[in-house]
Amino acid sequence: MHCFLSDSYRDHNPKYEYFRGEKVPCFESVERLDNIVKALQARGHKIVSPDHDATGVIHTLHDPVYVRFLETAWQQWLALDPANEALQPFPSVWPTRTLRDDVVPDNFIAKLGLYSMDNGTPLAQGTWRAAKSGADAAVSAAQYLLNGNGSVFSASRPPGHHAGRDFMGGYCFLNNAALGAQTLLDQGMKKVVILDIDYHHGNGTQSLFYDRDDVLFISLHGDPKTEFPFYLGHGDEVGEGKGKGYNINYPMPAGTNFDQWLQCLEQALENIQSFQPEALVISLGLDTFVGDPISKFTIQSDDFFQVGHRLASLRLPTAFIMEGGYATEALGTNVVNVLEGFEQG
Ligand code: OKP
Numbered sequence: 001m002h003c004f005l006s007d008s009y010r011d012h013n014p015k016y017e018y019f020r021g022e023k024v025p026c027f028e029s030v031e032r033l034d035n036i037v038k039a040l041q042a043r044g045h046k047i048v049s050p051d052h053d054a055t056g057v058i059h060t061l062h063d064p065v066y067v068r069f070l071e072t073a074w075q076q077w078l079a080l081d082p083a084n085e086a087l088q089p090f091p092s093v094w095p096t097r098t099l100r101d102d103v104v105p106d107n108f109i110a111k112l113g114l115y116s117m118d119n120g121t122p123l124a125q126g127t128w129r130a131a132k133s134g135a136d137a138a139v140s141a142a143q144y145l146l147n148g149n150g151s152v153f154s155a156s157r158p159p160g161h162h163a164g165r166d167f168m169g170g171y172c173f174l175n176n177a178a179l180g181a182q183t184l185l186d187q188g189m190k191k192v193v194i195l196d197i198d199y200h201h202g203n204g205t206q207s208l209f210y211d212r213d214d215v216l217f218i219s220l221h222g223d224p225k226t227e228f229p230f231y232l233g234h235g236d237e238v239g240e241g242k243g244k245g246y247n248i249n250y251p252m253p254a255g256t257n258f259d260q261w262l263q264c265l266e267q268a269l270e271n272i273q274s275f276q277p278e279a280l281v282i283s284l285g286l287d288t289f290v291g292d293p294i295s296k297f298t299i300q301s302d303d304f305f306q307v308g309h310r311l312a313s314l315r316l317p318t319a320f321i322m323e324g325g326y327a328t329e330a331l332g333t334n335v336v337n338v339l340e341g342f343e344q345g
């Protein structure tokens with residue numbers, strides 16, 4: 001499959017995140033994408049650099065004030081104290097309910113809380129460059145479909161589906177899949193689907209399109225009653241206004257196996273067929289894998305061929321956009337199994 005690889009993914013390289021109150025090495029690591037690239041090369045897939053600039057569509061979907069914050073966050077952090085170079089900023093306070101989110105505080109950590117949904121999204125020196133080049137890869141993938149091609153993969157990190165109009169979270173800063181879908185619409189398509197098969201609900205993507213009928217968002221994920229992002233992704237979230245009926249969630253309990261997962265996928269495929277879209281954007285998370293260290297489904301590496309195969313049955317121009325997957329060793333194999341299952345389908 002034709003692959004766009006983010007040029008700057010290695011620039012986002014935070015040293016640690018917090019897990020159960022302890023500093024631990026980041027699950028969302030540089031090595032994840034290194035391994036995907038290795039597997040793509042070993043199995044003969046063509047890898048090119050992004051050839052489109054996402055700046056315009058980033059400012060359509062994301063709040064320009066939030067984007068400016070991301071661009072300058074590391075400088076703001078260093079301006080507090082040059083010794084911060086060796087440290088990572090984390091938010092520690094959030095404007096939850098009754099508190100005001102319409103006045104941007106001067107305090108940097110308070111600003112970070114305003115623009116974050118969690119304290120689990122480490123920010124480092126090259127974060128903006130990596131996030132921006134990942135968005136460029138997603139937009140390039142969308143353009144590749146618009147040029148008449150049938151399928152494409154955008155290889156990037158950090159992921160995107162938890163990021164909303166004006167917030168980061170869940171390792172995500174810019175919503176790559178949403179930016180790809182919006183590009184398809186901006187260039188003349190009338191209806192596109194985003195199907196999110198990452199283990200975690202794509203709360204950012206859902207929120208960006210919740211009141212719209214030109215993007216059908218469907219997500220298969222761990223039940224938010226027990227799984228991140230906890231506060232969105234329930235089955236009764238069906239969209240609002242003219243978007244009513246264009247948001248579909250399939251939450252599944254921890255322990256869900258491939259047969260049970262596939263039953264939800266088959267329902268999602270029927271939802272997609274009824275919508276009659278012009279293109280499909282897949283938020284491709286591989287953290288549904290049995291060996292994933294932070295997730296609880298039991299899908300095996302070989303099952304991912306069938307996932308790709310079933311997606312191909314829709315016969316739609318399809319852009320795969322990389323999201324999560326933290327079993328680093330198996331990640332390359334699992335990604336390429338989906339892509340090759342699709343090509344063989
Ligand atoms: C991002 B994506 C470990 C807890 C996990 C949230 C998970 C983010 C998943 N510190 N933090 O959807 O794969």
Ligand code: ZN
Nearest residue numbers: 198199200324
């Ligand atoms: Zn995930």
